Amino acid sequence: MSLSDPDRELVTAELGRDPTPTEAALFENLWSEHCAYRSSRPLLSAFDSESDQVVVGPGDDAAVVSVPDNGGTEDSETYVTMGIESHNHPSYVDPYDGAATGVGGIVRDTLSMGAYPIALADSLYFGGFDREHTRYLLDGVVEGIADYGNAIGVPTVGGSVEFHDGYEGNPLVNVACVGLVDGERLVTAEAQAAGNKLVLVGNATGRDGLGGASFASEDLAEDAETEDRPAVQVGDPYSEKLLIEANEDLIDAGLVQSARDLGAAGLGGASSELVAKGGFGARIELDRVHQREPNMNPLEIVLAESQERMVYEVRLEDVDDVAAVAERYDLGCSVIGEVAEGNYVCTFEGSEPGERETVVDVPAEFLADGAPMNDLVTVEPPEPERNPPDVDVEAAFEAVVGSPNAASKRWVYRQYDHEVGTRTALRPGDDAAIVALREAGTGLAISSGAVPAWTDCAPYDGARAVALENATNLAAKGATPLAAVDCLNGGNPETPDVYGGFSAVVDGLADMCRELSVPVVGGNVSLYNDSVAGPIPPTPTLAMIGTKAGYDAPTAELDGDGALLLVGAGSDALGGSELLSQAGGTDRFPTLPENAPEVVATLADVADADATLSVHDVSTGGLAVALAELLTADAGADVAVDDAVSLFEETPGRAVVETTDPESVAEAFDDVAPVTRLGTATDDGSLSLDVGGEELTVDADRVAAIRGVLDEALD
Amino acid sequence: MRTRNDDGFRGYDTNCRFPPQEVVAVTVAVVQFGGSNCDRDAVRALSHLGVDAERVWHEDGLPEDTEGIVVPGGFSYGDYLRAGAMAAHSPIMNAVRDAAADGVPVLGVCNGAQIGCEAGLTPGAFTTNASARFQCEYVHLRIENADTPWTAAYDEGEIVSVPIAHGEGRFEIANDRYDDLVADDRVLFRYCDADGNVTDDANPNGSKGNVAGILGQRETVAVLMPHPERASLPDLNRSVDGRGILQVFG
Numbered sequence: 019m020s021l022s023d024p025d026r027e028l029v030t031a032e033l034g035r036d037p038t039p040t041e042a043a044l045f046e047n048l049w050s051e052h053c054a055y056r057s058s059r060p061l062l063s064a065f066d067s068e069s070d071q072v073v074v075g076p077g078d079d080a081a082v083v084s085v086p087d088n089g090g091t092e093d094s095e096t097y098v099t100m101g102i103e104s105h106n107h108p109s110y111v112d113p114y115d116g117a118a119t120g121v122g123g124i125v126r127d128t129l130s131m132g133a134y135p136i137a138l139a140d141s142l143y144f145g146g147f148d149r150e151h152t153r154y155l156l157d158g159v160v161e162g163i164a165d166y167g168n169a170i171g172v173p174t175v176g177g178s179v180e181f182h183d184g185y186e187g188n189p190l191v192n193v194a195c196v197g198l199v200d201g202e203r204l205v206t207a208e209a210q211a212a213g214n215k216l217v218l219v220g221n222a223t224g225r226d227g228l229g230g231a232s233f234a235s236e237d238l239a240e241d242a243e244t245e246d247r248p249a250v251q252v253g254d255p256y257s258e259k260l261l262i263e264a265n266e267d268l269i270d271a272g273l274v275q276s277a278r279d280l281g282a283a284g285l286g287g288a289s290s291e292l293v294a295k296g297g298f299g300a301r302i303e304l305d306r307v308h309q310r311e312p313n314m315n316p317l318e319i320v321l322a323e324s325q326e327r328m329v330y331e332v333r334l335e336d337v338d339d340v341a342a343v344a345e346r347y348d349l350g351c352s353v354i355g356e357v358a359e360g361n362y363v364c365t366f367e368g369s370e371p372g373e374r375e376t377v378v379d380v381p382a383e384f385l386a387d388g389a390p391m392n393d394l395v396t397v398e399p400p401e402p403e404r405n406p407p408d409v410d411v412e413a414a415f416e417a418v419v420g421s422p423n424a425a426s427k428r429w430v431y432r433q434y435d436h437e438v439g440t441r442t443a444l445r446p447g448d449d450a451a452i453v454a455l456r457e458a459g460t461g462l463a464i465s466s467g468a469v470p471a472w473t474d475c476a477p478y479d480g481a482r483a484v485a486l487e488n489a490t491n492l493a494a495k496g497a498t499p500l501a502a503v504d505c506l507n508g509g510n511p512e513t514p515d516v517y518g519g520f521s522a523v524v525d526g527l528a529d530m531c532r533e534l535s536v537p538v539v540g541g542n543v544s545l546y547n548d549s550v551a552g553p554i555p556p557t558p559t560l561a562m563i564g565t566k567a568g569y570d571a572p573t574a575e576l577d578g579d580g581a582l583l584l585v586g587a588g589s590d591a592l593g594g595s596e597l598l599s600q601a602g603g604t605d606r607f608p609t610l611p612e613n614a615p616e617v618v619a620t621l622a623d624v625a626d627a628d629a630t631l632s633v634h635d636v637s638t639g640g641l642a643v644a645l646a647e648l649l650t651a652d653a654g655a656d657v658a659v660d661d662a663v664s665l666f667e668e669t670p671g672r673a674v675v676e677t678t679d680p681e682s683v684a685e686a687f688d689d690v691a692p693v694t695r696l697g698t699a700t701d702d703g704s705l706s707l708d709v710g711g712e713e714l715t716v717d718a719d720r721v722a723a724i725r726g727v728l729d730e731a732l733d
Numbered sequence: 734m735r736t737r738n739d740d741g742f743r744g745y746d747t748n749c750r751f752p753p754q755e756v757v758a759v760t761v762a763v764v765q766f767g768g769s770n771c772d773r774d775a776v777r778a779l780s781h782l783g784v785d786a787e788r789v790w791h792e793d794g795l796p797e798d799t800e801g802i803v804v805p806g807g808f809s810y811g812d813y814l815r816a817g818a819m820a821a822h823s824p825i826m827n828a829v830r831d832a833a834a835d836g837v838p839v840l841g842v843c844n845g846a847q848i849g850c851e852a853g854l855t856p857g858a859f860t861t862n863a864s865a866r867f868q869c870e871y872v873h874l875r876i877e878n879a880d881t882p883w884t885a886a887y888d889e890g891e892i893v894s895v896p897i898a899h900g901e902g903r904f905e906i907a908n909d910r911y912d913d914l915v916a917d918d919r920v921l922f923r924y925c926d927a928d929g930n931v932t933d934d935a936n937p938n939g940s941k942g943n944v945a946g947i948l949g950q951r952e953t954v955a956v957l958m959p960h961p962e963r964a965s966l967p968d969l970n971r972s973v974d975g976r977g978i979l980q981v982f983g
Contacts (some may be wrong), residue, residue: 164867169808173768256811433867435898440774443969
């Protein structure tokens with residue numbers, strides 16, 4: 019890759035001369051799809067990113083949202099940061115390091131805001147589970163996330179794992195991070211004053227990850243695993259952990275004026291964006307950067323994507339203190355230059371002693387924000403025909419409940435330390451995690467995911483369903499949605515039907531989030547997710563947080579003593595369902611409720627009622643999977659439904675509620691959504707289903723065996 | 734690289750806001766190495782029990798009035814070389830050994846247990862899990878000897894529920910030394926099932942004899958792989974079985 023001719027012409031016109039090689043490389047990377055969102059930014063205006071709770075919206079390293087106070091240990095207002103990042107291409111080429119560095123990057127985005135990282139959630143998408151290569155990628159990605167996240171002491175509390183043939187050759191690794199901060203400690207990535215020093219803290223710079231941003235903006239070729247390995251960085255969680263602690267000390271002492279982590283396009287990206295945001299330029303001496311390898315040239319220094327590095331804007335009088343903190347944690351530290359009026363200028367030692375060569379001299383804003391947007395053609399995808407399969411209930415139950423998408427993900431989350439931090443009140447494996455924010459006395463619920471089969475079937479409605487599904491996950495634990503970040507993954511946008519699907523996904527996600535009054539405060543876009551197997555399904559990962567008073571919540575495990583109700587309106591449409599994936603056939607996507615906010619709010623109230631014993635959201639695999647997941651060795655269910663479609667259809671915005679007071683639930687949902695009496699919970703640990711007269715009984719051991727496909731195949 | 738002044742402290746200028754911290758009020762020192770990550774959790778759990786605990790950066794040394802020491806979990810020095818090996822040779826561990834010899838209670842948890850073994854405070858070693866994977870989950874432990882400061886809150890044979898989170902927790906020791914440990918009643922906890930049966934199925938990591946925690950030469954020194962500090966806070970609405978172990982410091 020090199021700077022395209024039209025871009026080169028623009029740059030030459032702006033500068034009034036040809037760009038230097040270092041400038042050309044900077045523009046190539048910062049104007050890449052990965053950094054500049056050239057194809058997606060025109061679509062992103064669809065999102066509402068404001069609410070009374072939003073403190074910092076999109077455009078910074080991470081978003082900042084104010085958390086409702088429920089009587090906590092701190093007097094000051096409690097904020098959380100949210101960020102999400104994709105590490106798709108690196109994770110295909112080198113699953114372990116690609117995924118690990120994805121975690122590292124999003125954690126440093128959290129540090130940039132002055133926050134301490136308190137939770138991670140990963141949404142992972144792979145090709146068909148029956149393929150050996152898929153298992154190799156899954157194994158490497160999970161181990162990479164585990165080794166990095168566990169070592170830095172940030173619990174991985176949630177996420178999702180999906181398998182779909184469309185990801186064969188191009189898996190997705192989307193990592194979200196939540197951090198904790200308050201008004202006093204909050205910093206942003208906006209340079210504050212000319213004359214302040216720019217201080218680089220962290221690992222020494224080597225020749226790693228050169229051109230990573232432009233690598234992330236290309237299709238993956240067949241030989242990518244060998245050809246592109248040098249573009250993947252290697253992570254060092256030990257340095258990251260030291261950086262977390264050093265950052266905390268720097269923030270404690272008020273030494274940071276602004277901060278940005280070094281990610282895509284390395285030092286050049288971070289420093290130019292930081293000063294551009296404040297309306298400044300910079301004077302940077304690239305040879306002052308502490309380096310790991312000899313004889314690095316200016317282009318390599320400015321673009322290398324060596325991990326675990328932060329750039330801080332520091333007042334002159336604080337520079338020694340910053341250096342002392344870095345030394346305490348054995349971190350490298352160099353004063354590389356300063357914020358300045360005028361252009362973004364980088365110099366390097368010249369060929370003659372004492373001489374300095376100017377290698378970059380460009381307007382910072384032009385570099386950071388000057389990339390032209392692509393105006394691409396979209397073609398709307400067709401709606402599928404109604405041609406559902408004939409269903410044998412028993413075979414379908416085994417196939418759907420035992421499908422890798424619906425199966426237990428314990429094999430995955432057992433490898434993640436989800437307890438460190440002693441805040442995890444509700445662990446992975448439930449609808450949402452709950453993290454105790456004792457500072458505010460508030461439980462923070464986190465849900466993250468997307469269902470590719472839904473958006474593959476119906477990009478617009480499927481994406482609306484993804485938003486509603488995440489909100490329902492939170493509500494099922496009694497939490498009220500607060501904000502979300504998205505990670506929009508798509509194929510090559512220059513293909514009209516691929517871009518059409520992607521564009522519909524963006525609109526669908528934006529519309530449902532707006533309907534639910536959930537501001538989308540930040541995100542990430544990853545395009546060119548194409549491989550020899552074709553484009554991926556458009557995949558709008560949404561990480562949504564919600565809040566509740568206290569940290570207690572009903573679990574998704576039956577108690578055994580209550581009546582079982584299904585709340586929310588179903589549908590006879592099977593489009594996007596796991597049943598169709600297993601049994602074949604096509605169908606249209608279910609119709610979503612018109613009053614989604616009322617359904618979500620009512621479910622949150624019901625979940626927190628004293629009479630509620632357990633609550634579980636209905637999603638992939640429909641009621642069949644929800645009931646199977648609710649089963650324990652001691653508690654079962656006796657349930658009757660009208661037909662097989664009711665058992666397997668996946669309309670979002672529904673939940674199974676076990677309660678000792680079914681009348682109150684019906685009353686709460688009066689005029690909001692239908693409440694269907696499914697049956698009763700029992701104390702025998704088996705699931706008895708009456709499906710329109712056809713009977714099926716399975717015990718907890720059998721269900722555990724069916725749901726244990728990941729454990730069985732991978733251990 | 735780090736430079737040192739003649740007085741042994743690192744070369745900060747004296748006006749720096751980050752001089753090596755003199756912690757005077759601490760009674761329980763939670764030793765923080767680079768890469769430790771359960772130090773805050775240990776302080777939180779101890780504080781909840783009313784114990785005056787504070788994180789102590791390893792280079793700052795133990796405060797003079799240290800009345801108890803916790804070496805917390807994490808990945809000290811990134812687990813490079815071998816889990817706990819680097820930290821075991823850091824200067825503060827000399828001070829910890831001296832304090833232990835003086836009868837100051839010392840508890841090593843998870844990475845702290847690995848460090849404790851590497852530093853010779855306790856026998857044996859904790860090495861790679863039989864699964865060769867990191868495992869984070871709740872386990873059942875059977876109290877093997879209730880007649881120690883660490884287990885006085887429990888009854889012998891009692892079953893408690895505490896989480897583990899480690900990739901290298903498999904206890905290994907030479908057979909004769911294992912026999913000595915058992916004969917001396919220095920096994921504190923064994924992994925068991927919900928009914929207290931010590932079985933292979935209930936052994937999460939392949940530890941010899943399902944051993945999860947042991948005593949050092951003195952009964953005031955103990956290490957264990959499970960995390961008592963993670964099962965101590967009632968507001969998380971689950972097991973607080975780990976509190977008894979931490980009550981030594983109260």
